[in-house]
Amino acid sequence: MTSVAVVIPFFQREPGILRKALEGVRRQVLESGTTLRVIVVDDVSPQPPADEISGLVLPSGVTLEILRQRENGGPGAARNRALDHVLETPPDFIAFLDSDDVWAPDHVSRALKALGEARDFFFEDHVPLLGDAPSYFWSDKDLPKEFAGGGLGLIEPCPGEPDLFRPVKGRETELFLRHLMAHTSTVVYRFARNAQLRFEPSLRSAGEDILFWIHLAKAARALCFSTHAGVSCGRGVNVYYSTLNWDRPGVITRVGNQLMLWLLLTREIAETESEKSIARRQVERYGRALGYLFVRAVARGRPREDEIFKALRRRYGWGMTHLAAGAAAAGFSRVMGKLAVDDGI
Numbered sequence: 094m095t096s097v098a099v100v101i102p103f104f105q106r107e108p109g110i111l112r113k114a115l116e117g118v119r120r121q122v123l124e125s126g127t128t129l130r131v132i133v134v135d136d137v138s139p140q141p142p143a144d145e146i147s148g149l150v151l152p153s154g155v156t157l158e159i160l161r162q163r164e165n166g167g168p169g170a171a172r173n174r175a176l177d178h179v180l181e182t183p184p185d186f187i188a189f190l191d192s193d194d195v196w197a198p199d200h201v202s203r204a205l206k207a208l209g210e211a212r213d214f215f216f217e218d219h220v221p222l223l224g225d226a227p228s229y230f231w232s233d234k235d236l237p238k239e240f241a242g243g244g245l246g247l248i249e250p251c252p253g254e255p256d257l258f259r260p261v262k263g264r265e266t267e268l269f270l271r272h273l274m275a276h277t278s279t280v281v282y283r284f285a286r287n288a289q290l291r292f293e294p295s296l297r298s299a300g301e302d303i304l305f306w307i308h309l310a311k312a313a314r315a316l317c318f319s320t321h322a323g324v325s326c327g328r329g330v331n332v333y334y335s336t337l338n339w340d341r342p343g344v345i346t347r348v349g350n351q352l353m354l355w356l357l358l359t360r361e362i363a364e365t366e367s368e369k370s371i372a373r374r375q376v377e378r379y380g381r382a383l384g385y386l387f388v389r390a391v392a393r394g395r396p397r398e399d400e401i402f403k404a405l406r407r408r409y410g411w412g413m414t415h416l417a418a419g420a421a422a423a424g425f426s427r428v429m430g431k432l433a434v435d436d437g438i
Contacts, residue, residue, distance in 0.1 A: 095127045097201060098184040098284070102171030103192045104136040110193050111145035113327060117195040119151055123202055129155045130184060133192075134171040136162050168277075169292030169301035176291060179284070187284050193327040194219075194278040200323040204281035207257055207317050213283040214309045214316035216275040219324040228322040233272055240320065247271070251317055259317045265310040266362065270371045275306045278324045282309055293357075295404060298347040300354030307362060345386050349401030352379035356409045377422075380411075384419020 099118060103111055111133070118131055131151075135142050142159050151157060160174055172189065179187075186208070188201060204215045218230045226232035230240070238244035240258065247268045251257040260268045268274065290308055292301045310316055338344070355375040363369040390397045405411040 095124070095186070095205060096184040097127065097129050097186045097188050097205070097281070098175070098179050099129055099131040099188050099190055100172050100175040101131065101133045101190050101192050102136055102168040102175075103133050103142050104138045104165065104168075104171075105140045105192055108140055108144060110140075110327065111142060112149070113195055114190055114192050115146065115149055115157070117197075117200075118190070119149070119155065120198045121155075121196065121201050122198050123154065124205070127154065127201070127205065129201070130179075131155065131157045132160060132175045132178065133157070134160045134162060134174050136167070136171040137165040166294060167297035167301075169296060169305075170294040173291045173294065180288065183288060184284050186281055188281045189277045191278045191326075195325045195327060196278070197323040197325075200279075201281070203319065203321065203323060207254070207319065208281065208283065212315045212317055213286050213313035214306075215281045215318065216279040216306075217319035217324070218322040219276045219279050219326060220322050221276075222326040222328060229276060230274070230320060230322075236272060236274075245271075254317075256320050257317050258320065259315070260310070265313075265316070266307055267365065267368050267371070269303065269307050269310060270358065270363070270368055273303055274318065275302070276324065276326075277302050278326070280306070280309075282313075286314075287312055295408075296350045296354060298343060299350045304354060304357065304362075307358070339386065343398070345383065345390065345398040346401045348379055348382045348386060349398070349405060352376065352383055352411070353401075353405060353409070355379060356405075356411065360409075380415060380419040381423040382419070384416045384421070385423035387416050388420040 101111070101114065105111060115131070118129065121129065123129070133142050133146075146157060146159075149157075160178060162171060162174060168191075176187070186205065188204065190196065200217075203217070207215050218228045220227070221229050221232065230236050235244055239246075239248040242249075247261055247264050248258050249261050251259055287309060290305065290312070292305050294301070296304065355372055359369065359372040359376055363372045387397060387402075389395075402412075402416075
């Protein structure tokens with residue numbers, strides 16, 4: 094028997110979104126002896142999950158349970174609740190699924206086959222909500238070169254396994270720092286070897302997933318990823334994408350979370366000079382952006398989202414001096430100007 098716990102954090106405002114995700118789970122074509130334990134964590138969702146599961150008939154070997162958070166804690170905290178919950182009866186594997194994404198029918202079976210007995214971490218390509226590329230891997234201008242054996246030499250094929258690739262040994266962290274490849278809904282990992290690993294809940298708006306994948310990659314005996322796009326992203330509540338426009342509430346917190354992520358990676362994760370260089374550049378990048386956004390908010394009389402600055406100061410000593418330097422580096426002449434939706438951040 095092979096048991097897989099499917100972890101779905103749930104916070105949506107429109108009906109039908111979770112139902113589509115669950116229908117994707119229901120349609121999984123599984124090998125005999127494989128069971129799915131679906132755990133939906135209600136993160137105080139405005140749209141009740143009970144309405145979404147009404148009348149849903151699951152096949153034999155697939156069960157569904159709902160956990161309810163007392164207060165909204167964000168996707169990382171919701172996933173952590175499920176990971177804590179399964180410790181009583183540990184599954185063989187954890188598969189993550191965002192409530193607005195849909196799995197292809199062979200997603201789980203393909204992941205388990207790729208993991209086999211010797212690998213601990215699997216993910217695959219996906220079809221993103223935004224952009225014109227056919228899938229995420231091919232939207233990155235440098236990744237196709239890596240898959241073709243060029244670029245910086247970070248990726249190599251898994252011999253005898255079509256469509257499967259792996260990081261070059263010793264360069265796993267660098268690969269994730271450069272390309273942020275794994276999308277949450279594509280990840281399946283061996284639970285027993287990583288049962289204590291959790292998401293960083295303070296990174297509510299961005300970065301909690303990247304940090305988790307890097308920890309997984311460093312702990313894994315081996316990992317692999319597939320160029321098959323086995324997940325389609327849907328349109329629902331998305332904390333990250335909802336703040337890509339710099340005029341939206343929450344953008345300062347999102348950029349602050351990204352800065353926190355890269356400060357943490359710089360100080361605690363990056364080991365090689367290449368890894369440190371990547372992390373330092375991102376700290377500079379998001380430091381400029383945050384300084385820019387702070388001065389812009391003050392100049393326009395908008396909320397400054399002070400909690401993120403308190404967290405940065407408390408955890409990393411990142412204060413007003415850094416904000417001023419970031420704003421100066423971004424260019425004070427731009428503070429009152431029109432911003433692009435993303436502006437490269």
